[in-house]
Amino acid sequence: MVDAAFFVAGLALLGVGWEVYKAIGPANGGKVLGVRILPRTENTAMPHVWAMFRAFSKPEVRGSSRSILSVVAAGAWFSGRMALAGLFLGVVIGMTLAIVMARYKIAERGLLPYVVLSQTVPLIALAPLVVSWGGKLKIGGFTWQRWMSAAAISAFLAFFPIAIGALRGLTSPSPAALELMDSYAAPWWKTLVKLRLPSSVPYLVPALKLAASAAVVGTIVAEISTGLRGGIGRLIIEYSREGTSQPAKVFTALFGAAALGLAMAGLVALLDAFASRHRPREAST
Amino acid sequence: MTAPAVEVRGVTKVFNKGKANQVEALTDIDLTITPGELVSLIGPSGCGKSTLLRLIASLIEPTAGTVLVNGKPAEQARRDQDYGMAFQQSGLFDWRTVTKNIELPLELRGWDRAKRRAQAAAMLDLVKLGDFADHYPWELSGGMQQRVAIARALAFTPALLLMDEPFGALDEMTREHMQSELIGICAQTRTTVVFVTHSIPEAVYLSNRVVVMSPRPGRIAARIDVDLGARNDDTREASEFFKKVTEVREALRGFEHVEAMPRGIEDR
Numbered sequence: 001m002v003d004a005a006f007f008v009a010g011l012a013l014l015g016v017g018w019e020v021y022k023a024i025g026p027a028n029g030g031k032v033l034g035v036r037i038l039p040r041t042e043n044t045a046m047p048h049v050w051a052m053f054r055a056f057s058k059p060e061v062r063g064s065s066r067s068i069l070s071v072v073a074a075g076a077w078f079s080g081r082m083a084l085a086g087l088f089l090g091v092v093i094g095m096t097l098a099i100v101m102a103r104y105k106i107a108e109r110g111l112l113p114y115v116v117l118s119q120t121v122p123l124i125a126l127a128p129l130v131v132s133w134g135g136k137l138k139i140g141g142f143t144w145q146r147w148m149s150a151a152a153i154s155a156f157l158a159f160f161p162i163a164i165g166a167l168r169g170l171t172s173p174s175p176a177a178l179e180l181m182d183s184y185a186a187p188w189w190k191t192l193v194k195l196r197l198p199s200s201v202p203y204l205v206p207a208l209k210l211a212a213s214a215a216v217v218g219t220i221v222a223e224i225s226t227g228l229r230g231g232i233g234r235l236i237i238e239y240s241r242e243g244t245s246q247p248a249k250v251f252t253a254l255f256g257a258a259a260l261g262l263a264m265a266g267l268v269a270l271l272d273a274f275a276s277r278h279r280p281r282e283a284s285t
Numbered sequence: 286m287t288a289p290a291v292e293v294r295g296v297t298k299v300f301n302k303g304k305a306n307q308v309e310a311l312t313d314i315d316l317t318i319t320p321g322e323l324v325s326l327i328g329p330s331g332c333g334k335s336t337l338l339r340l341i342a343s344l345i346e347p348t349a350g351t352v353l354v355n356g357k358p359a360e361q362a363r364r365d366q367d368y369g370m371a372f373q374q375s376g377l378f379d380w381r382t383v384t385k386n387i388e389l390p391l392e393l394r395g396w397d398r399a400k401r402r403a404q405a406a407a408m409l410d411l412v413k414l415g416d417f418a419d420h421y422p423w424e425l426s427g428g429m430q431q432r433v434a435i436a437r438a439l440a441f442t443p444a445l446l447l448m449d450e451p452f453g454a455l456d457e458m459t460r461e462h463m464q465s466e467l468i469g470i471c472a473q474t475r476t477t478v479v480f481v482t483h484s485i486p487e488a489v490y491l492s493n494r495v496v497v498m499s500p501r502p503g504r505i506a507a508r509i510d511v512d513l514g515a516r517n518d519d520t521r522e523a524s525e526f527f528k529k530v531t532e533v534r535e536a537l538r539g540f541e542h543v544e545a546m547p548r549g550i551e552d553r
Contacts (some may be wrong), residue, residue: 174374174376176372176373176374176376177376177378179339179344179372180370180372180376182344182363183342183344183363183368183370184366184389184390184393185363185364185366186393190393194378194389194392194393195378198378198380201380278380278382278421279379279380279421
């Protein structure tokens with residue numbers, strides 16, 4: 001409850017700050033020490049906060065019966081499903097990699113550098129490749145859908161924090177705990193299920209939070225770079241083109257993206273509350 | 286004649302053999318423990334007493350010699366779950382209730398749920414923690430956690446209990462209380478115990494026999510039989526008790542001058 005109050009207060013403060021700067025800042029931008037860094041404050045660059053909210057209720061195109069709110073909501077839902085699919089795929093891939101790396105020291109040495117390296121590949125370069133590879137994929141009755149490319153790209157971002165976090169978690173049990181399992185002559189996979197996986201929960205929760213937001217970013221970037229229609233990413237591009245006539249419009253899409261990110265974070269928080277319901281408030285070990 | 290509970294013959298353990306950091310932990314250990322005995326291993330830190338316990342538990346392999354538990358190779362005994370083990374840290378799993386912690390070894394042996402529940406409840410009564418069945422370990426005091434760990438070690442009623450300084454982290458009062466509890470439990474369950482400690486009174490109070498080990502490379506320096514009869518609160522103040530404490534202390538002092546030497550090598 002208190003957290004929610006702080007969150008709302010923070011948002012309000014941000015809005016007030018925006019309006020205060022808009023009121024006192026230079027209309028055509030300003031220079032500090034000869035460098036142009038102060039943003040312009042006129043309405044096309046910084047629309048009023050209320051203008052942004054009012055934009056939600058306007059029709060998307062002149063004469064249309066659909067309001068921007070319903071279009072943005074539909075777009076967020078569309079992107080959200082892809083982000084969820086990407087997050088799910090990322091968790092599966094990340095966990096699998098982490099388990100393999102925790103099991104075989106040699107796999108850790110061989111795989112880990114590539115896992116890290118994978119995150120330096122620019123997503124924009126990757127997107128067309130995924131689309132073209134996916135397009136060639138045909139297994140039985142299965143055909144590659146375009147949204148799957150976006151989910152795959154989002155998974156590409158999401159798997160990384162999971163793989164790193166899970167690897168740390170899986171290798172976190174103390175030597176004494178591992179020795180105990182040894183004394184029970186427990187096979188490796190039982191040690192995994194009874195000891196290593198439960199021990200990795202405190203490491204997985206923050207990893208999952210990072211992965212959830214990465215999945216949203218990945219989806220939006222993928223939509224933009226593959227030209228997929230119907231999601232938030234596409235709306236951001238379309239609305240920003242109307243920046244001069246309807247400057248507040250693009251902010252509705254940005255709010256939609258932010259709401260999507262929050263919804264994903266909320267989902268992870270729920271999972272966390274469930275998984276840690278029987279743990280001490282502050283993990284001391 | 287039944288097989289000894291533990292039989293260690295000519296065991297030597299060298300860590301990192303052939304490497305620059307080679308450490309000779311144990312040299313030529315012979316030790317036979319008969320069923321029902323309570324034997325303490327005592328010695329200065331680094332004398333290899335924990336190593337010896339781990340060899341008996343088959344958590345590590347000897348470099349030379351053989352270890353038999355219940356007449357079979359230690360590795361086989363581990364697979365057959367012939368022993369239970371308790372460590373200095375209770376090593377309870379935070380995410381499991383007290384009951385579920387005690388059930389862990391039973392789960393791994395494939396016991397069904399009802400049987401596990403009943404056994405865990407019996408073990409909790411044994412260590413007098415019946416009221417805490419559904420608590421989580423972090424809600425218990427250190428002494429209570431250690432009692433849960435002992436209940437877990439005894440869960441499948443093994444004939445042999447291996448304990449590595451299980452009371453080392455407890456305060457003196459709790460410690461003495463736990464020692465009496467352990468003796469009571471062992472008398473009740475007729476369990477053989479090998480107990481590693483560096484407390485002389487603890488070793489004397491608990492044991493039928495105190496095995497004194499010399500500093501690295503670990504050898505058995507003395508075996509001191511302790512016959513104090515049934516233990517109770519007066520035992521700790523009896524003159525025979527102090528006599529035995531002195532005897533063990535002198536056996537440990539015997540190599541004090543040797544101790545200074547290998548330490549310099551260790552630190553390098």
